[in-house]
Amino acid sequence: MLTQASIDGIAAAYSSSALVDLRKFTRLKPPPPPAAAALFLKARTEMGDPLKAEFLQQQGQSNAMADPLLTENPLKQGKKVPCVLSVAGSDSGGGAGIQADMKACAALGVYCTTAITAVTAQNTVGVQGIHCVPEDFVEQQLQSVLSDFDIDVVKTGMLPSSRMVKIVATAVRDYRVRALVVDPVMVATSGDELVGPAILGVLCKELLPLADLVTPNIPEASALIGGKCVSNIPDMREAAAVIHQLGPRYVLVKGGHLTSNDIVDILYDGKDWHELHSLREETHNTHGTGCTLASSIAAELAKGAAMLPAILAAKEYLSIVLKHSKKLMIGKGPQGPLNHLYGLANLVDMTNQMRLNPRDLMLYAVTDSDMNRRWHRSSSEAVRAAVEGGATIVQLREKEAESREFLTDAEACVEVAHQLGVRLLINDRLDIAMACNADGVHLGQSDMPVSVARAILGPKKIIGVSCKTPEQAQEAWKAGADYIGSGGVYPTKTKKDNKTIGLSGLYDVCKGSPLPVVAIGGISAANVEEILRSCPVNLFGVAVVSCLFDQPDIRAATANLHSKILKVFNTQRAEGR
Ligand SMILES: Nc1ncnc2c1ncn2[C@@H]1O[C@H](COP(=O)(O)OP(=O)(O)O)[C@@H](O)[C@H]1O
Ligand SMILES: Cc1ncc(COP(=O)(O)O)c(N)n1
Numbered sequence: 001m002l003t004q005a006s007i008d009g010i011a012a013a014y015s016s017s018a019l020v021d022l023r024k025f026t027r028l029k030p031p032p033p034p035a036a037a038a039l040f041l042k043a044r045t046e047m048g049d050p051l052k053a054e055f056l057q058q059q060g061q062s063n064a065m066a067d068p069l070l071t072e073n074p075l076k077q078g079k080k081v082p083c084v085l086s087v088a089g090s091d092s093g094g095g096a097g098i099q100a101d102m103k104a105c106a107a108l109g110v111y112c113t114t115a116i117t118a119v120t121a122q123n124t125v126g127v128q129g130i131h132c133v134p135e136d137f138v139e140q141q142l143q144s145v146l147s148d149f150d151i152d153v154v155k156t157g158m159l160p161s162s163r164m165v166k167i168v169a170t171a172v173r174d175y176r177v178r179a180l181v182v183d184p185v186m187v188a189t190s191g192d193e194l195v196g197p198a199i200l201g202v203l204c205k206e207l208l209p210l211a212d213l214v215t216p217n218i219p220e221a222s223a224l225i226g227g228k229c230v231s232n233i234p235d236m237r238e239a240a241a242v243i244h245q246l247g248p249r250y251v252l253v254k255g256g257h258l259t260s261n262d263i264v265d266i267l268y269d270g271k272d273w274h275e276l277h278s279l280r281e282e283t284h285n286t287h288g289t290g291c292t293l294a295s296s297i298a299a300e301l302a303k304g305a306a307m308l309p310a311i312l313a314a315k316e317y318l319s320i321v322l323k324h325s326k327k328l329m330i331g332k333g334p335q336g337p338l339n340h341l342y343g344l345a346n347l348v349d350m351t352n353q354m355r356l357n358p359r360d361l362m363l364y365a366v367t368d369s370d371m372n373r374r375w376h377r378s379s380s381e382a383v384r385a386a387v388e389g390g391a392t393i394v395q396l397r398e399k400e401a402e403s404r405e406f407l408t409d410a411e412a413c414v415e416v417a418h419q420l421g422v423r424l425l426i427n428d429r430l431d432i433a434m435a436c437n438a439d440g441v442h443l444g445q446s447d448m449p450v451s452v453a454r455a456i457l458g459p460k461k462i463i464g465v466s467c468k469t470p471e472q473a474q475e476a477w478k479a480g481a482d483y484i485g486s487g488g489v490y491p492t493k494t495k496k497d498n499k500t501i502g503l504s505g506l507y508d509v510c511k512g513s514p515l516p517v518v519a520i521g522g523i524s525a526a527n528v529e530e531i532l533r534s535c536p537v538n539l540f541g542v543a544v545v546s547c548l549f550d551q552p553d554i555r556a557a558t559a560n561l562h563s564k565i566l567k568v569f570n571t572q573r574a575e576g577r
């Protein structure tokens with residue numbers, strides 16, 4: 001609730017002519033917005049959003065409309081990591097303040113440093129407590145960050161005391177950051193008071209004249225103009241113009257607290273008003289929207305955008321986040337948080353859906369039905385023992401059995417492999433692979449062409465191809481394969497007529513292959529270190545047959561080979577390969 005004292009304080013800050021002259025001494029000279037941008041934007045506003053993309057596209061092309069303050073920004077040449085300093089309160093609920101700022105910056109590819117001004121006990125119900133950080137310690141945090149990081153943009157949120165406002169203003173002046181975004185946090189979206197009106201006078205006098213942008217919500221805008229009611233768009237436009245008189249280059253009065261479905265934020269640049277429309281998302285998860293908008297704008301400015309494109313891009317990001325946050329069920333209260341890093345989940349999901357993780361090729365067990373018969377074991381027993389011994393992927397190879405018997409075998413092996421969490425491929429036989437829902441196939445040069453196999457199996461199945469030359473590897477890659485099996489490296493009993501390519505031939509294939517490679521042919525615990533020790537980086541492992549399956553104890557043989565492979569890879573990692 002605004003007290004008379006605070007209203008007087010604003011009035012005093014307001015009326016003194018010194019305030020308006022302050023702008024003469026601040027380093028953030030308010031260059032007039034480029035006429036073209038304002039003009040174009042005005043047109044865009046009247047014509048609504050569809051032109052936004054065109055505007056942004058144009059903005060990207062022509063520097064003429066870019067904000068002079070930022071055009072010489074080295075970021076445009078991609079010379080540094082864009083850095084934001086968020087000076088704000090910590091929200092124990094993780095959804096607003098510092099926490100929101102860091103997540104929003106991370107999502108937008110910007111590094112966010114912090115100076116924490118207060119610690120709040122807060123959740124989805126509201127604000128239960130506030131503990132202010134001593135001003136001297138806020139100052140120390142500011143020095144620590146500003147003296148070391150090349151901060152492009154400072155974004156302020158909750159500043160709970162007048163002295164703290166002055167400390168921040170001094171730091172911003174002393175360290176000549178590129179831009180200052182002030183989110184004049186007083187009331188949280190939940191309606192709870194975060195900062196008393198007592199700081200308004202100092203905020204207007206000390207910080208707003210330095211600000212490139214101030215982003216009040218409706219109650220904050222009202223407080224900044226002396227408590228006058230702001231309840232519609234004309235009021236918002238008037239408030240923006242009045243607040244502009246306090247010194248910021250741009251004023252963005254946010255409209256989220258009004259009730260219309262078409263939410264309008266009013267941007268005032270000292271000359272024109274711009275209505276930025278967004279469709280109201282029907283969601284309870286709006287905690288931290290204001291913080292997120294302000295820090296997203298700061299992030300876009302830090303990346304070198306001019307003010308208007310920065311605001312449009314930030315609103316775009318916020319709209320998408322609101323959409324992705326709709327179904328979040330976090331906390332019991334009426335105001336849930338945003339899912340700032342929704343994109344990461346998609347990325348993780350995509351990685352999970354990645355057909356093949358090349359590291360799975362580390363110890364590739366290829367079964368042999370003759371050996372199983374010789375050692376009186378079923379294929380599934382052999383597969384289980386190999387995987388339990390450390391095999392990371394399995395290939396079922398069957399050249400004699402009738403299809404019915406092969407399919408029964410394959411189903412049992414797929415069940416074992418998936419139970420133990422490894423992929424199982426079928427050698428050559430696409431029909432069997434599809435019938436038993438194997439993870440894919442391995443094809444020889446004379447088997448089904450890769451492009452046909454890919455067309456039949458679809459995008460989710462793994463296809464491996466045996467290659468003896470780099471050209472074959474290139475062909476396999478173009479046709480849609482996922483990995484290359486290359487060999488025989490050494491002579492082998494398993495494939496008597498097989499032409500060996502030796503270590504040099506294997507390495508040539510690796511160097512010519514855009515795909516991950518697994519070596520095969522006569523490989524055992526005795527020679528595996530020789531193969532892997534100085535191999536090209538895309539050789540991810542070895543495929544073996546008799547050294548696992550022509551043994552009395554498959555588990556022990558596999559475990560022994562596994563430890564030798566791991567030893568080589570760990571050494572390479574330690575050497576920074
Ligand atoms: N439900 C919503 N759907 C879409 N945009 C919203 C919604 N609520 C707020 N916004 C947007 O989020 C930003 C923050 O608005 P507002 O909630 O008014 O500020 P604050 O969070 O600081 O109280 C504004 O750009 C506003 O347009
Ligand atoms: C520490 C802190 N800072 C700011 C806000 C404003 O949150 P909103 O963006 O929802 O208004 C908050 N709730 N908590």
Ligand SMILES: [Mg+2]
Binds near residue numbers: 286
């Ligand atoms: Mg909000």
